């Protein structure tokens with residue numbers, strides 16, 4: 001016996017009607033969208049006393065994204081601004097290490113998490129604070145990860161802040177994408193690249209990503225640029241040259257600054273002191289402050 005031909009169900013007026021499965025799917029989809037909207041509203045509500053929010057992103061790890069996030073936050077705090085630094089990197093949350101806060105414990109409770117204070121003006125929150133053993137390999141399951149991120153965006157009691165700097169997981173995979181979706185009203189994405197071609201290619205992807213997500217792009221910071229030898233004082237472009245300029249001119253994205261490759265940045269990071277606090281007089285610290293000045297120009 002041949003199967004009956006399937007004819008789309010139609011209402012008396014000839015209008016197609018949905019099958020029960022289609023109706024169920026549509027209802028599920030609507031519920032999901034409503035849930036996402038509720039979540040975005042809860043996050044926006046929690047962050048409503050923050051004047052400016054910037055997301056630090058990079059096409060890949062190891063380009064200095066966390067270093068840039070830490071030093072921008074620390075330099076702003078030193079100026080007297082009230083600053084929050086939120087580390088949402090789930091695989092390598094190394095902001096606490098860079099600030100010597102590895103043993104710090106946030107206070108409060110699950111729906112009102114109190115961030116860790118560093119000095120008078122800097123508040124820090126990191127996924128790392130919630131890991132059991134510091135050396136344990138970090139293997140998170142998808143839903144647990146997202147739950148953690150949602151809590152850190154929606155339940156941290158920052159209070160009034162001038163700036164919130166958010167360190168995202170590297171790359172353009174599902175993880176940063178999902179987080180970025182929750183932060184669509186951010187004031188800008190700060191992209192970090194090194195000067196060489198491969199890194200620039202990765203940042204091109206990040207620019208596309210930010211634009212697809214309708215996120216404002218504040219600009220690019222080129223990190224690990226010219227190295228000034230402390231002995232012979234000659235400069236060398238260890239990681240190539242021109243990446244930031246190329247991106248800026250090709251994509252119309254502002255170049256916010258160029259941070260030199262500086263061994264003292266590594267040392268400060270390992271000692272757990274923000275570089276800009278440890279060596280405020282250096283040319284590298286000046287480069288961080290110049291990047292802040294550029295960001296601020298765009299704030300109007």
Ligand SMILES: Nc1ncnc2c1ncn2[C@@H]1O[C@H](COP(=O)(O)OP(=O)(O)O)[C@@H](O)[C@H]1O
Nearest residue numbers: 061062063064065066067260261262265266269
């Ligand atoms: N401008 C710089 N000069 C020298 N070393 C740097 C510089 N920026 C970052 N580093 C070092 O490079 C390594 C990776 O930096 P990190 O900020 O952890 O990168 P990411 O967050 O992109 O993975 C760290 O050891 C850091 O100290």
Ligand SMILES: [Mg+2]
Nearest residue numbers: 065066089092
């Ligand atoms: Mg990092």
